[in-house]
Amino acid sequence: MSVEAEVLKIVEQEAKTVAAAVATEAKEVIAEVQGLAAQVGEVTKAAIVQINTEEKLVARELELEYLKITMEIQRLTKITEEKARAYQTNVEGWLKKYGLTKDEYMFDATINAFKKL
Numbered sequence: 001m002s003v004e005a006e007v008l009k010i011v012e013q014e015a016k017t018v019a020a021a022v023a024t025e026a027k028e029v030i031a032e033v034q035g036l037a038a039q040v041g042e043v044t045k046a047a048i049v050q051i052n053t054e055e056k057l058v059a060r061e062l063e064l065e066y067l068k069i070t071m072e073i074q075r076l077t078k079i080t081e082e083k084a085r086a087y088q089t090n091v092e093g094w095l096k097k098y099g100l101t102k103d104e105y106m107f108d109a110t111i112n113a114f115k116k117l
Contacts, residue, residue: 051059091107094100098114105114 094107094114095102095105100114104117106117107113108115
């Protein structure tokens with residue numbers, strides 16, 4: 001036998017060994033993936049759990065309370081904004097009335113008077 005034939009036989013044998021090892025690993029990987037797929041299926045099944053009627057009623061009542069309180073907060077926010085605008089308008093009017101500027105004087109609401117800065 002020639003050297004080329006010897007080398008070819010060795011390479012073929014090595015290729016068969018590597019191919020067998022890859023096939024074995026591929027089977028192991030496929031089995032592992034199938035096992036993971038089954039676990040994912042179980043998790044997916046458990047992702048939706050229905051609650052009973054009483055719990056649904058509690059959830060609806062809490063949601064309704066939340067919406068009512070949110071509306072009340074919005075109403076109070078509007079009132080607060082209106083009062084803040086009215087306060088600012090009055091302070092600016094008093095500044096003009098007394099010939100003062102914002103750069104020189106600040107209104108102190110605790111004593112209801114303008115203080116020089």
